[in-house]
Amino acid sequence: MKEEKKATRQSYGEALAELGRKNKDIVVLDADLAGATKTSIFAKEFPERFFDIGIAEADMIGTAAGMTTCGKIPYASTFAVFAAGRAYDQIRNSVCYPKLNVKICATHSGITVGEDGATHQMIEDISLMRTLPNITVMSVSDDIQTKWAVEEISKIKGPVYLRLGRLATPMIYDETQKFEIEKAIQIGEGTDATVFATGVTVSEALKAKEELEKQGINIRVVDIHTIKPIDRETIIRCAKETKKLISIEDHSIIGGLGSAIAEVLTEEYPAKLTRLGIKDTFGKSGKAEDLMKYFGITSQDIIKEMQNGTL
Amino acid sequence: MKITDIKELENKAKEVRKGIIEAVYSNKSGHPGGSLSIADIMTVLYFNQLNIDEKNPKWEERDRLVLSKGHCSPSLYSCLANRGFFDVEKLKTFRNIESNLQGHPDMNKVPGVDMTSGSLGQGLSSANGMAIAGKMDNKNYRVYCILGDGEIEEGQIWEAAMTANKYKLDNLCVIVDNNNLQIDGTIEEVMSSYPIDEKFKSFGFQVINIDGHNIQEIIDAFDVAKNVKEKPTCIIAKTIKGKGISFMENKAEWHGKAPSEEEYKIAMEELGGAR
Numbered sequence: 001m002k003e004e005k006k007a008t009r010q011s012y013g014e015a016l017a018e019l020g021r022k023n024k025d026i027v028v029l030d031a032d033l034a035g036a037t038k039t040s041i042f043a044k045e046f047p048e049r050f051f052d053i054g055i056a057e058a059d060m061i062g063t064a065a066g067m068t069t070c071g072k073i074p075y076a077s078t079f080a081v082f083a084a085g086r087a088y089d090q091i092r093n094s095v096c097y098p099k100l101n102v103k104i105c106a107t108h109s110g111i112t113v114g115e116d117g118a119t120h121q122m123i124e125d126i127s128l129m130r131t132l133p134n135i136t137v138m139s140v141s142d143d144i145q146t147k148w149a150v151e152e153i154s155k156i157k158g159p160v161y162l163r164l165g166r167l168a169t170p171m172i173y174d175e176t177q178k179f180e181i182e183k184a185i186q187i188g189e190g191t192d193a194t195v196f197a198t199g200v201t202v203s204e205a206l207k208a209k210e211e212l213e214k215q216g217i218n219i220r221v222v223d224i225h226t227i228k229p230i231d232r233e234t235i236i237r238c239a240k241e242t243k244k245l246i247s248i249e250d251h252s253i254i255g256g257l258g259s260a261i262a263e264v265l266t267e268e269y270p271a272k273l274t275r276l277g278i279k280d281t282f283g284k285s286g287k288a289e290d291l292m293k294y295f296g297i298t299s300q301d302i303i304k305e306m307q308n309g310t311l
Numbered sequence: 312m313k314i315t316d317i318k319e320l321e322n323k324a325k326e327v328r329k330g331i332i333e334a335v336y337s338n339k340s341g342h343p344g345g346s347l348s349i350a351d352i353m354t355v356l357y358f359n360q361l362n363i364d365e366k367n368p369k370w371e372e373r374d375r376l377v378l379s380k381g382h383c384s385p386s387l388y389s390c391l392a393n394r395g396f397f398d399v400e401k402l403k404t405f406r407n408i409e410s411n412l413q414g415h416p417d418m419n420k421v422p423g424v425d426m427t428s429g430s431l432g433q434g435l436s437s438a439n440g441m442a443i444a445g446k447m448d449n450k451n452y453r454v455y456c457i458l459g460d461g462e463i464e465e466g467q468i469w470e471a472a473m474t475a476n477k478y479k480l481d482n483l484c485v486i487v488d489n490n491n492l493q494i495d496g497t498i499e500e501v502m503s504s505y506p507i508d509e510k511f512k513s514f515g516f517q518v519i520n521i522d523g524h525n526i527q528e529i530i531d532a533f534d535v536a537k538n539v540k541e542k543p544t545c546i547i548a549k550t551i552k553g554k555g556i557s558f559m560e561n562k563a564e565w566h567g568k569a570p571s572e573e574e575y576k577i578a579m580e581e582l583g584g585a586r
Contacts, residue, residue: 027447051443051478059436059470066440069375069418069426070448074440089430090467094437098418098427 001206005168008199009107011143012164013038015150016075016105020046023154027067029053029076031060036166037077037107057082061090061102068101073154079113080106080163084125095159096132103153105162109139110250111283111291112167112200121283127255129161130228136181137228139163139257141202142172145225148179156181163199165250167288170203172223184231186238190218193244195302196235198224198257201248201276204292207299208306217306227260235264245273246305248297253277276301312394314358320526323393324354328555329582330389334405334412336575341406341414344565346386348490348523348550349457355529356455357390365395368422374452375425375441379434380459380488381415382567387424388412396423432465434458435485439474442483442543453537457486461493463504469514475543476515483543484536485516488523490552492563511545523548556581 020026020042029051034040043050053060057078064074076083083106084091095102111121130137136156140146146164153160179185184196188209197205205221212219222238224231239245245265247258258275265271278295292298314320328350335341357363361374378387385405392399404410411420415429425441428434438456445452458468475483487507495501504510508518517539521528529548536544552566553559556578570578579585 048447053474054470054477056467056470056473058433058467059439059474062433062436062467062471063440063443063474066377066426066437066442067444068440069437070441070444070450071371072440072444072447090433090436093430094427094433 001203002171004171006143006171007166007168008140008142008146008164009038009166011146012105012107012150013041015147016042017045019151019154020049023073025071025073026154027051027072027074029060029064029074031055031057031078031082033078039077057087058090061087061104062094064102065094065098065100073101073103075103075105077105077107079120080109080122080125081120084128084161085122088128092132096134099134099158101157101159103160103162105164107164108166109163110165110200111278111295112165112250112288114166114288114291115285117285118282123252123278123283124255125163126227126251126257127259130260135159135161135228136226137161138226139198140225141199141223142169144171144173144175144177145179149225152179152181165200167200169200172203172206179225182226182229182231184234185223185225186220186234187223188220190220191242192217193219193246193306194222194238194242195219196222196224196245196247196257196261198227198249200250201297204297204299205248205302208302211299211303212306219306224257227257230260230264232264232268235261236269239265239269239271244306245271246276246302247273248276248302250297251277253279274305276305312358317526320354320358323358324351325582326393327354327386327389329579330392330399330402331385332556332570332575332578332582334385334388334402335569337403338406339569341385341569342382342567343385343559343570344492344552345380345459345488345490346383347554347556347559348552349383349488350386350555351524351526352457352486352488352529352548353386353390355526355533357394359530360533362452363423365423368396372450372452375438375454377426377428377434377438377454377456378416379428379456380431380462381428381434384414384416387416388421391421391423431459431462432467435468435471436474438483439471439478439480442480443478445482446478446480452482454483455486456483457488460487460489460491460498460504460507461501463487463507464502472511472514472516479541480543481540484533485543485545487545487547488550489547490550492552492561492566494563494566496563507547516543516545519544519546521546521548523550524554
């Protein structure tokens, strides 16, 4: 993990422009948030392939759906709360049911949105999206991974929800890292615990791993960038190989990453799982870092969990 | 198989209506009222206007139609069947668990269906998407979108209306089926969408008011729409819900009800007898 930090929305914007250069079928739609979602980078280079639909997320998703039927590959962006929340019905009926090739790239997910507060902090999107048939749900953790995902999802023939963040987080991977849809990335071989993380919490889990190592506690981190379909094999293997299981996410503990893992465990290898996340409450205003502490999704919360828990 | 003779189109509309009644009667489920009110418009589209190929339903250059009021699928299926996209007999399987003819149109299950629809208010957005793509690729196809007068109570329609105007979609033609009835009563009683023409005009559309059961007027309106430049067209068709079946006409209760055996027989007789 490097010192350098970057928000995945920034990586998304850069990757999108790069993808636009390679593939002329790529079109981008936004709902008056191009500056914040960073689709403005694409818009500047390819104005004829950029569509600002205005503050009308439902229409944006529907328009994107129609475009796919004529061969376009639309990337539709807005904040997660307006994509998965406001436009849920359009994603359900106009995109997922007909299996249309829309890439919903939602920035500003989770409480790490910060100061805007609860109305804008989407902590239910993983839950809402993964219940829909036909969609691939992804949540990326750093610059390199985001850039890979942005291009990779253009090759999937069907709906994708890509969850992105506002908060700048450490660069985790280097250029040589290999990624594969559905395949979680295990970092470390520790057997004291597995920490399953996604998005902005992956770097927190890695910080905890480093600090715990100094105390003689060896954990492994599993970066789950594809939440649906989920990497069952890795989850079960880690449950078998490690003493403790923890999930950590900038999302409600209801229906999110922790729930998805619990579903796998319950069916295949019953084991205790501690879910760190937002505990059935709305977010609030504050600095992102302070909110992470407040809601208990930092490296320190993992460490506390390891120290309190029985090994 | 473009039909230009008015009498012949009127006869075709009767065949389309028979298909609607067959479909709704067979599994005792579906929406006859609104399917019948758009039957003449649909007949003109499928037998006089649309540039489509029943042997190549996914033909890239084809005109597209989005039936945004998707519950009126019987009229779409009947047109497609009568046009040769699939066997007319198949209409009798409508809404059956074994059938590809879903309650609401499914583009992946039925040849000739250009967009999945059913959740009201969503179709105009996807029609816009098709029209924008057509303009980007310099294609000559036109996109038609059929809305209900109750459906336009959905806010997304007006979001989409702004988009159609912004992108000057003169390859888009919207038709509002103004039968004045929705499930809970008349449009005025439930939630008035009037004045529909003034609304669309103020959203930047070329508006044409017609009698939605007059074949010649329907054809003329579509022909006018083709020559409108730099803006979308909205045809507001005054129609009668349940049109063509005496006991269904102008009755909100026939929105989503299937006829009994007795009613089925009367209906088919009124349409000139079973096929």
